[in-house]
Amino acid sequence: MEYLLHIGIMLSIYVILVLSTNLTVGMANLLTLCQAAFYGIGAYIGTFFLMQFNLPFVLIALIVMVATGLTSILISYASVKLKGDYFILATLGFQMVVYTILYNWIDVTRGPYGIPGIPSIKLFGIWSLSSIYAYFILAVVVAVLVAWLFSRMQRSPYGRILKAIRTDELSAQSLGRNTNKLKRWAFFLSAAFAGVAGLIYASYVSYIDPTSFTLDESIFIITALFIGGIGSRVWGPIVGAVVVVLLPELLRFVGLPDAIAANLRQVIYGLVLIVLMFVRPQGLLGDAKI
């Protein structure tokens, strides 16, 4: 039972991550390779507040969202106006630098040793979540909330403008929209939600180290998104997250040795990605062109 709950929690975390990535990749047409960096920043900032202050969850989540969002400005100001490849390169660089910082700034992040003993989330400042059941409920509630928010956002004026930018950026500009500003907001929100996923992950696992937030993780998230489908449907990213979280669990029952299983899983994802680009580049449930 605990095994199933664990999968449920990880699934919820990935649903949040993939949905947040869809905001930049699918809606704002910004192909990013640094979602794991924001995930990591959220995890480390969340850890700091969990360990130093005794604050209720909602407050910490808000702080993490704002703080992670602010770090996204570092890169979005320089890079959102860049087109295509340069933007991808900038996000790739950001991902690698964040990893470098998490790994080398030992005074603050403890580098490769990681941070153990992260306290659990306190729901209203008193109610400490200790059991895995409580985490499961919290993670699912947050994931559903985020999914609901994103589906609302698609229909909001903001979502419609993003859709217009995605379809034809020049037309949107000619109608007086500040497309760069709107894209920076998309980047900000996407980072903020990835940060929340990081917060939940950090306090659930109660130990973090930089190896969870590598470029490979970013690629993994992108893979999940493209399997599910990019664009305005909320179900696409959710399906993608389900596939990538459940596939390794299924492979586990096949009984491969652990050393090979991890690499084999990656090979499968890579092949799926290539085949998808031929057959259905927007993903299973996607409706946006890339």
Add this chain to the structure above:
Amino acid sequence: MGQFIVNGIITGILYSLLAIGFALVYNTTKLFHIVAAAIYVFAAFMFYLFAVIFGLPVMVAALVSILLTMGLSLLTDVSVYRPLKKRKSSNNVAMIASIGMMTVIINLIAMLFGNETKVIDNTIHRTFALGGLIITTPQMWQLVAGSVVLVLFLLFIGLSSWGARLRSLSADSVLDETLGDSTSSTRSMVFLMSGAFIAIASCLTVYDIGLDPSMGMNMLFNAMVAMIIGGVGRFGTCVLGGITLGVLQALTAWQFSSNWQNAVTFVLLLLLLFLRPQGIAGYKQRTV
């Protein structure tokens, strides 16, 4: 400090080689050839396979590795990029497919050879002293072989008719084809040469510092930044950018710690994208 600058120039030459390998594909096809990271790793492991496991002489092993890598490079084009182009897929689609190929190749290598770091030659190398500067044998190789290859390539690109075909393909592939050039054969040559450059950079580097399956991306990132700070669209600029980057990184290592080299690279990239997106010696492009 002189020592750091010399080391920086040598590293810069390695970046330049890889940057040219990437730029050959990027300039002519506009593909964000991210699978180059995996091709780089492939070359290193082929070098390791023939030099250490099969025990061939180092030069022979390097040559075999370069040939095999050229084959792999062409294979990525023929099996994925060209079919995608035929389907009129966008460059972003090709890039995602490229990421897919990278994941597949690197993980296959990791499955076959294991994830731990390996060395090609763990004897203590003879060093050369040049007026207070110390250069090790692998560094000597990197300096000499690297510069020779770079100079020959730049001459070849600048003077031969093939260089002209390459430039015409990168300027306008449709027009190039209309005018009777075989774009597909030029394209094959581009990928073969790109593979050769990636392999040369890889063999020269891993002979010095060893290899592991996850080393490719870091190196490729440096090479891409070298290409961008030099200026996109030409090849000589890759050398300019590569050496600039190498020296700056070496000075960072001298002043702070080698751990922060990536951070310096990134700051340099951001500054450049902000202030001069066409690079130090590049020209403005319509797409940027």
